[in-house]
Structure formats: C-alpha cells, structure tokens
Amino acid sequence: MSATAVAGTVARPARLRRRPTASFRWMVAPALLFAAGMIVLPFGWAIWLSLQETMIGGEARFIGLDNYRRLIADDEFWNGFRLTIVLWLLSLALQLVLGTWLGLLLARLDAARGLIRTVLISPFMLPPVVIGMMAIVILDPGLGVANWLLKEAGLPQLLFLADPDTVILTVALLDTWQWTPFVALIVLGGYLSLPRDVFEAAEIDGARAWQRFRRITLPLLAPTLVTAAVLRSVDLLRFFDVIYITTQGGPGHASTTLNILAYRRGFEFFEFGYAAALMVTLSAIVFGSVLTFARLRRAVAW
Amino acid sequence: MVGPRRTARLLDALQLALVVVILVAPVAWMVASAFKPRTEVAAIPPRIIFTPTLENFVELFQRTDFLENTLNSLIVAGGSTILGLVLAFPAAFAMSWHRMTWPATATLFARMAPGTLFLLPWLVMFTWLGLVGSHLALILTHAVITLPVAIWVLLPYFDALPREIIESAEIDGCRQHQTLLRVALPMVAPGVVVAAILCFVFSWNYFLFALVLSGFDSKTAIVASFNFIGEGVTNWGALMAAATVIALPPLILTLIIQRRLVGGLSAGAVKG
Numbered sequence: 001m002s003a004t005a006v007a008g009t010v011a012r013p014a015r016l017r018r019r020p021t022a023s024f025r026w027m028v029a030p031a032l033l034f035a036a037g038m039i040v041l042p043f044g045w046a047i048w049l050s051l052q053e054t055m056i057g058g059e060a061r062f063i064g065l066d067n068y069r070r071l072i073a074d075d076e077f078w079n080g081f082r083l084t085i086v087l088w089l090l091s092l093a094l095q096l097v098l099g100t101w102l103g104l105l106l107a108r109l110d111a112a113r114g115l116i117r118t119v120l121i122s123p124f125m126l127p128p129v130v131i132g133m134m135a136i137v138i139l140d141p142g143l144g145v146a147n148w149l150l151k152e153a154g155l156p157q158l159l160f161l162a163d164p165d166t167v168i169l170t171v172a173l174l175d176t177w178q179w180t181p182f183v184a185l186i187v188l189g190g191y192l193s194l195p196r197d198v199f200e201a202a203e204i205d206g207a208r209a210w211q212r213f214r215r216i217t218l219p220l221l222a223p224t225l226v227t228a229a230v231l232r233s234v235d236l237l238r239f240f241d242v243i244y245i246t247t248q249g250g251p252g253h254a255s256t257t258l259n260i261l262a263y264r265r266g267f268e269f270f271e272f273g274y275a276a277a278l279m280v281t282l283s284a285i286v287f288g289s290v291l292t293f294a295r296l297r298r299a300v301a302w
Numbered sequence: 303m304v305g306p307r308r309t310a311r312l313l314d315a316l317q318l319a320l321v322v323v324i325l326v327a328p329v330a331w332m333v334a335s336a337f338k339p340r341t342e343v344a345a346i347p348p349r350i351i352f353t354p355t356l357e358n359f360v361e362l363f364q365r366t367d368f369l370e371n372t373l374n375s376l377i378v379a380g381g382s383t384i385l386g387l388v389l390a391f392p393a394a395f396a397m398s399w400h401r402m403t404w405p406a407t408a409t410l411f412a413r414m415a416p417g418t419l420f421l422l423p424w425l426v427m428f429t430w431l432g433l434v435g436s437h438l439a440l441i442l443t444h445a446v447i448t449l450p451v452a453i454w455v456l457l458p459y460f461d462a463l464p465r466e467i468i469e470s471a472e473i474d475g476c477r478q479h480q481t482l483l484r485v486a487l488p489m490v491a492p493g494v495v496v497a498a499i500l501c502f503v504f505s506w507n508y509f510l511f512a513l514v515l516s517g518f519d520s521k522t523a524i525v526a527s528f529n530f531i532g533e534g535v536t537n538w539g540a541l542m543a544a545a546t547v548i549a550l551p552p553l554i555l556t557l558i559i560q561r562r563l564v565g566g567l568s569a570g571a572v573k574g
Binding site: 023134240276 | 314318321324332335390424
C-alpha cells in the first residue's frame with residue numbers, strides 16, 4: 001500500500017509536483033451564486049411546496065407527505081406514469097435501433113459530410129414548436145397530406161394525434177423523426193473510434209456480416225449506445241413541449257404524461273403543492289433512470 | 303467479387319436516399335405551404351405546382367405582433383447567451399485549471415430535472431419581485447439552460463490549453479483577470495463561438511419558461527406561434543410562414559458550426 005503510494009509520488013511529472021501558483025477557484029463564484037439563486041433555492045423550495053397544501057387566495061398549510069399519499073391513490077398519476085413509460089420505451093427502442101442502423105450505414109458510405117450532414121443535424125436543431133406546427137398541418141385528419149398519401153396508397157385513414165389509441169405512437173414517431181439522426185451521429189462517432197483490426201480479423205476469419213455485427217460491432221458499441229440512451233431518456237421521461245403544443249395532453253387524458261399532468265395541475269389549476277409533489281416524483285424517476293444507466297455503462301465497458 | 307460489393311453499395315445508397323427524403327420532406331412541405339396562396343394551402347389533392355406568393359408573410363407581420371415577438375426572442379436569446387457565457391467562461395477556466403469535477407456534475411444533475419419543477423418557485427419568486435412579463439425574467443431563466451451548455455462546451459477547450467502559458471503569464475506578473483481575458487480568451491475563441499451559437503439556439507428554441515413567465519410585451523416568437531395554434535388559426539399558410547421564420551435562425555447558425563456540433567451536444571447533454 002505505502003510502496004505504491006511512494007511509487008506514485010516518484011512517477012509524477014515534475015510539473016504537477018511544483019507548488020501550485022495562484023488559485024483561480026474564486027472564478028467559479030459568479031456561476032455558483034447564480035446556480036444557488038436560480039437552481040438550488042428553487043429546487044429546495046419546490047420540495048418544500050410539495051409538503052404543503054396550497055389554495056388560491058388562502059394560506060399555505062404544512063401537511064407532511066399527504067400530497068404524496070394522494071398521488072399514490074390518484075388514477076391520473078398512474079395514467080400519466082403508464083403513458084410516460086410507454087412513450088419512453090417506445091421512442092427509445094425506435095431511436096436506438098434506427099440510430100444504430102443509420103449510424104453504421106453512414107460509416108459504410110462515409111456519407112456524414114457536407115449536405116448530408118446538414119440534413120441529419122437540422123431535425124434536432126429545429127424548435128419543438130416547429131415540429132408541433134408541422135405535425136398539426138401534415139397530420140390533420142381531414143386536410144393533411146399524410147392521410148391523402150395513405151389513401152392514394154390504398155391504406156386506411158388515421159386520426160393520428162386526435163385518436164386516443166394512436167396519439168402516443170404518433171408523438172413517439174415525431175420524436176423518432178427528430179432525434180434518430182442525433183443517435184446515428186453518436187453511433188457513427190463511437191464506431192469510428194473503434195480499433196479497425198478487430199473487424200479486419202473477423203472478416204479474414206470468414207465471419208458473416210450478421211455475426212460480425214452481433215458478436216463484434218454491437219458489444220464494442222454498447223458503451224456508446226448507453227450514452228445515447230441516457231441522453232434520450234432524460235428528454236423522453238420529462239417530455240413536454242411537442243405534446244403540449246399538439247394536444248395539451250388530449251384527447252381526453254390519452255397523452256397526459258407525468259410532466260404534462262404536473263404542468264396542468266400547477267399552471268392551469270394552480271394546485272402548487274400537489275403539482276410540486278408530481279414534479280419531485282418525476283425528477284426522482286429521471287435521476288433513478290440516469291443512475292441505473294450509469295451502472296449499466298460500467299457493466300458493458302470493455 | 304466486384305459484383306456483390308457493388309450491389310451492396312447501391313443498396314446502402316438507396317437506404318440513405320430514403321432517410322434523406324423522410325427527413326427533408328416535412329420541412330420542404332412546411333416551407334412550400336408558407337409560400338402557397340391561401341386557397342391552395344389545404345387543397346385536396348395537395349398542390350405540388352403553385353405560384354409562390356408572399357401574402358402569408360405579409361399577413362403574419364401586418365396583422366399580428368409577430369415582428370415584436372421575434373424581437374423579443376432576439377433580446378431573450380441574446381441576453382441569456384451573454385449572461386451564460388459571462389458566468390461560464392471564468393467558471394469553466396477555473397474548473398479546468400483545478401480539475402474540479404463536482405460543479406460540472408452538479409450542473410448536469412440540475413439540467414436533468416424537469417423544467418416545470420423550477421418554474422413553480424420561479425413564478426412565485428418573479429411575481430414577488432414584480433418581474434413576471436419582463437425580458438429580465440426570461441433572460442435569467444433561459445440562462446439556466448445556457449450556463450451548463452456553455453460550461454460543458456468550453457471545458458475541453460480549456461483542458462487543451464498548455465498549462466505553461468498560463469503559468470508564464472503568472473510569472474510575468476499578469477493579474478488573474480488579465481490572464482483570463484488577454485491570454486486564455488484568444489486561445490479558446492473558437493470554443494466561445496461554438497458555445498455562443500449553441501446557447502443562442504437552445505434559448506431561441508425554448509418553449510416552457512416563456513409560456514408561463516412572458517407577458518404581452520415580452521412574448522417570444524415561439525410562444526406566439528403556439529398561441530396561433532391555440533386560436534384555431536385556420537390559415538395554415540400564415541402558420542407555416544411563422545414556423546419557417548422561427549426555424550431559420552437555428553438552421554442557419556448550426557450550419558456554421560455543424561462540424562463541432564455533435565461533440566458539443568452530447569457533452570453539454572440535452573436541451574431543456
């Protein structure tokens with residue numbers, strides 16, 4: 001133990017052993033001060049709010065965990081939870097599968113440059129409100145071009161965002177349209193950083209394309225895919241904008257995910273205490289999933 | 303041997319062409335609809351050939367406050383970009399120099415919480431301060447988006463700075479803020495440009511905070527566009543004209559930095 005410590009000291013480059021010159025630590029202060037006022041304080045405040053009963057015009061009253069007990073018994077909460085999980089898993093699966101396919105396609109064709117790169121980047125740089133507006137016009141049940149195309153192709157017409165049975169799938173497809181290129185570019189980056197000789201060796205050994213993908217490419221890409229999954233999961237679990245812009249949670253409650261439910265409780269019904277409890281619960285779900293992915297990432301590291 | 307290879311390559315190219323069509327078609331439809339005459343926007347069967355007109359844009363800017371809304375968006379996005387950079391630049395330098403990891407992790411965690419969580423206390427806070435409906439409230443809240451993005455984009459640029467240069471500036475008697483502005487800033491200027499553009503785009507695109515905290519005089523183009531939908535606007539031409547206008551700045555700006563974009567995005571981790 002002590003021997004390694006001594007060895008470590010000896011091996012250190014001289015530059016690092018020199019006594020540190022001035023400290024620049026104070027330069028973090030303005031950002032920390034801002035974060036304290038705009039992030040930490042409101043975060044604590046939201047937790048405090050979640051322990052209170054708030055009425056419009058009335059005094060707030062401390063009620064302990066009652067808001068959380070109410071939440072456990074609330075059908076709307078469980079409806080929102082179910083929709084959040086379905087939307088998350090559906091979109092994530094679509095984006096990881098299609099993103100891997102597209103990323104490897106780009107690698108084979110060496111195509112992620114110039115105009116093609118612009119086309120790939122554009123969707124996820126567009127404002128979500130633009131995605132929503134395009135969806136409203138293109139997917140309009142009566143006058144939209146999507147249903148016209150379906151009809152011309154001899155397929156049944158769909159209500160898309162106006163049908164409780166298809167609204168979540170439609171939102172998932174909109175998000176997949178927007179974010180698959182992002183996943184593909186991450187996969188491409190990960191693939192290009194892999195050691196070439198492994199693939200060459202496999203090819204010389206006569207491994208078939210599917211075997212090479214299944215046994216070599218996929219395991220080597222696993223850490224990259226987990227990173228992409230984390231980035232998408234954080235967005236998907238707290239998905240708000242495109243849903244609120246296109247349906248406001250409807251029809252009925254068919255797209256009232258947890259974040260939409262929390263927003264409506266807070267800013268349409270002004271039940272601040274209960275809304276805060278919903279938001280804190282959602283935050284816990286997001287943090288929990290990120291920590292799970294962090295463990296998964298260690299498990300698939302090579 | 304050449305035969306199957308060539309077929310495989312042709313199949314790959316066809317798949318890529320299909321992806322490009324799927325990605326481009328909706329945007330092309332949006333832009334085309336913005337230039338269609340009123341009577342043809344919602345025509346069935348859809349019109350592919352039409353005489354382009356500017357009447358939708360004229361209506362958008364003359365009959366609504368969209369010009370003011372766009373100016374508000376510029377003020378908010380510009381202000382929060384500057385605020386985010388001013389806070390992030392020294393912070394990222396110190397974090398890189400002293401190899402501090404906890405502030406970066408902390409900001410990342412803060413960015414994972416749903417925006418609605420912060421919005422509730424902010425509404426109380428800004429109501430109390432009399433700032434609801436002001437540009438300042440939007441600039442402050444959007445800086446919560448831009449600050450972590452700027453830190454995460456700038457960190458690798460500072461990490462790549464040779465320590466000797468900063469140390470010799472020290473020895474030459476440079477004051478700390480001079481070291482930062484005269485020595486470090488010119489060397490990480492490309493990083494600052496990337497960070498500024500990403501901050502501006504994220505702030506420009508952001509919907510939720512302005513939805514609740516903006517007033518008549520500070521309504522952003524994003525929220526105004528959302529309101530057009532809510533008002534049951536049947537004029538799809540004007541709606542698509544608005545969509546085209548707000549889509550332009552992000553598209554043009556990201557075009558400039560697209561080479562460095564994906565690294566910055568996956569490091570800066572996700573939008574609000």
